[in-house]
Amino acid sequence: MEHIIEELRWRGLIHQTTDEEGLTRLLSEKMCTVYIGFDPTSDSLHVGNLVALMVLRRFQRAGHRPIAVVGGATGMIGDPSGKSEERNLLSPETIADNIAGIEPQLRRFLDFRCGGNSALLLNNYDWMGKFGYLEFLRDVGKHFPVNVMLAKESVRNRLERADGGMSYTEFSYMLLQAYDFVYLHDHYDCQIQAGGSDQWGNITAGIDLARRLRGVQLYGITCPLLTRADGSKMGKTESGAVWLSPHKTSPYQFYQYWINVDDADVGKCLKYLTDLDRAQIEQLLQEHGSNPQQRIAQRRLATELTRLVHGEAGLQIAQQATQIFFGGEIGQLTGEQIEAIFADVPSTQLPRSLLDPPGLPVVDALLAVGLVKSKSEARRLISQGGAYVNNRMVASQDATLGQEDLLAGAAVVLRAGKKNYALLRLA
RNA sequence: GGGGGGUUUCCCGAGUGGUCAAAGGGGUCAGACUGUAAAUCUGAUGGCUCUGCCUUCACAGGUUCGAAUCCUGUACCCCCCA
Numbered sequence: 001m002e003h004i005i006e007e008l009r010w011r012g013l014i015h016q017t018t019d020e021e022g023l024t025r026l027l028s029e030k031m032c033t034v035y036i037g038f039d040p041t042s043d044s045l046h047v048g049n050l051v052a053l054m055v056l057r058r059f060q061r062a063g064h065r066p067i068a069v070v071g072g073a074t075g076m077i078g079d080p081s082g083k084s085e086e087r088n089l090l091s092p093e094t095i096a097d098n099i100a101g102i103e104p105q106l107r108r109f110l111d112f113r114c115g116g117n118s119a120l121l122l123n124n125y126d127w128m129g130k131f132g133y134l135e136f137l138r139d140v141g142k143h144f145p146v147n148v149m150l151a152k153e154s155v156r157n158r159l160e161r162a163d164g165g166m167s168y169t170e171f172s173y174m175l176l177q178a179y180d181f182v183y184l185h186d187h188y189d190c191q192i193q194a195g196g197s198d199q200w201g202n203i204t205a206g207i208d209l210a211r212r213l214r215g216v217q218l219y220g221i222t223c224p225l226l227t228r229a230d231g232s233k234m235g236k237t238e239s240g241a242v243w244l245s246p247h248k249t250s251p252y253q254f255y256q257y258w259i260n261v262d263d264a265d266v267g268k269c270l271k272y273l274t275d276l277d278r279a280q281i282e283q284l285l286q287e288h289g290s291n292p293q294q295r296i297a298q299r300r301l302a303t304e305l306t307r308l309v310h311g312e313a314g315l316q317i318a319q320q321a322t323q324i325f326f327g328g329e330i331g332q333l334t335g336e337q338i339e340a341i342f343a344d345v346p347s348t349q350l351p352r353s354l355l356d357p358p359g360l361p362v363v364d365a366l367l368a369v370g371l372v373k374s375k376s377e378a379r380r381l382i383s384q385g386g387a388y389v390n391n392r393m394v395a396s397q398d399a400t401l402g403q404e405d406l407l408a409g410a411a412v413v414l415r416a417g418k419k420n421y422a423l424l425r426l427a
Numbered sequence: 428g429g430g431g432g433g434u435u436u437c438c439c440g441a442g443u444g445g446u447c448a449a450a451g452g453g454g455u456c457a458g459a460c461u462g463u464a465a466a467u468c469u470g471a472u473g474g475c476u477c478u479g480c481c482u483u484c485a486c487a488g489g490u491u492c493g494a495a496u497c498c499u500g501u502a503c504c505c506c507c508c509a
Contacts (some may be wrong), residue, residue, distance in 0.1 A: 156491065184452085256463080258463085259463070260463065262464080263462095263464095278501060292462065293461090293462035294462075295462065295463085298462095321461090325463090326463065372456095373474085374474065374475085375474085375475070376472095376473080376475075377456085377471095377472085379477085380456085380457080380471060380472080381456080381471095383457095383471090384456085384457045384458060384470070384471070385457075385458065386456080386457040386458070387457095416456085416457085417456070417458090418455060418457090418463090419463085420456095
């Protein structure tokens with residue numbers, strides 16, 4: 001087994017470490033406990049969190065114990081790191097809901113039942129919540145020189161902005177996260193904190209605090225952000241972030257996001273985000289390079305990640321949907337499969353009796369599901385060869401739908417152009 | 428307060444009595460090409476009970492066989508003079 005640090009290094013996952021030599025030694029001496037915090041700012045994690053999730057997973061696979069901390073307490077304050085403006089406070093109820101959404105997602109990446117290095121899932125509200133303000137100021141605040149805090153990038157950036165400034169609340173955020181590290185050290189023997197590169201300031205604050213309070217040496221490691229070759233952040237589409245929750249981003253959309261990753265970025269994604277080892281990735285990239293149009297690397301990336309995030313069943317649906325949405329025959333699908341595959345597609349319900357002879361004109365059906373704005377537009381579409389029923393081109397403007405067009409006895413798939421789908425349910 | 432110019436279909440913009448559902452461009456949609464990319468090319472782009480019919484050119488009224496185009500009034504916008 002390769003040393004975890006070497007592994008992370010070849011994958012490009014090390015942005016900075018506080019003491020690489022010491023860290024490497026520590027990690028080879030014994031089972032270590034590593035923690036990463038996750039902000040409950042939404043009810044789902046997103047693609048931007050994947051790097052951190054995979055880093056924890058890698059630590060666990062290398063025999064160490066991962067702790068995922070959800071920020072029930074810190075989320076109430078708001079981490080100013082990387083944010084250009086003061087954030088709105090989330091209500092305690094929202095945070096509780098968000099944590100409930102995030103927890104099961106974290107569980108997919110880590111093993112919670114594997115003996116000594118089983119993962120832990122903790123909520124920092126459990127220890128921060130009962131801290132009194134005066135105690136906190138005396139026990140924690142006293143150890144933070146304001147001049148050092150002011151020098152932190154997360155603070156400085158904000159203060160330098162013309163429209164800048166930040167509240168005392170956000171200013172004190174780093175004390176909370178710093179204390180988390182100390183707490184985890186005290187109670188779980190946690191010596192390492194990992195995080196995105198924007199967490200450097202918060203991590204080092206924790207290390208400093210531990211040194212002052214306990215006289216111990218803790219370690220920090222940050223990972224690069226997942227960016228594209230052009231420098232933009234990954235995980236964003238025109239329609240917003242790519243989420244891990246199937247309710248916010250369907251398995252199909254998730255799968256497609258990775259299929260569409262640029263050639264220039266696919267190697268990095270494989271290294272950052274999959275369990276594939278070095279030999280596998282290198283071979284994959286080589287195969288891909290000699291035959292890029294097949295998108296071998298992207299397919300594998302999408303497969304690995306969709307399976308990890310949505311499970312085998314989610315992957316199946318995503319792949320079936322891909323086949324269908326890219327011209328494949330809509331074969332014998334069950335009603336359930338149709339529901340899952342067309343989950344993203346707008347649907348309209350009409351009475352089933354419309355399919356009785358003489359049938360429902362396709363023109364009317366296209367209008368009813370909203371694929372066209374008028375019947376004229378529908379006729380135009382058909383005459384240009386852009387209208388499809390169950391993925392078969394509609395040949396005539398006079399075509400009608402009958403009972404025989406029903407899929408699984410319940411629905412008809414209509415399509416305008418290459419990728420505009422709508423589901424017509426007949427009940 | 429006086430004088431002049433303007434308001435066109437999703438946007439810009441032509442059109443000054445019939446050949447106008449209205450040039451051209453943009454956008455959008457479809458097709459071809461392609462690696463589910465970009466670019467390019469082709470076609471379409473008010474509605475309908477569609478070889479025809481109906482409704483659109485700021486709004487209301489009028490002239491005329493016939494108006495986006497002429498006249499009157501109303502609203503809004505721009506410019507010049509005081």
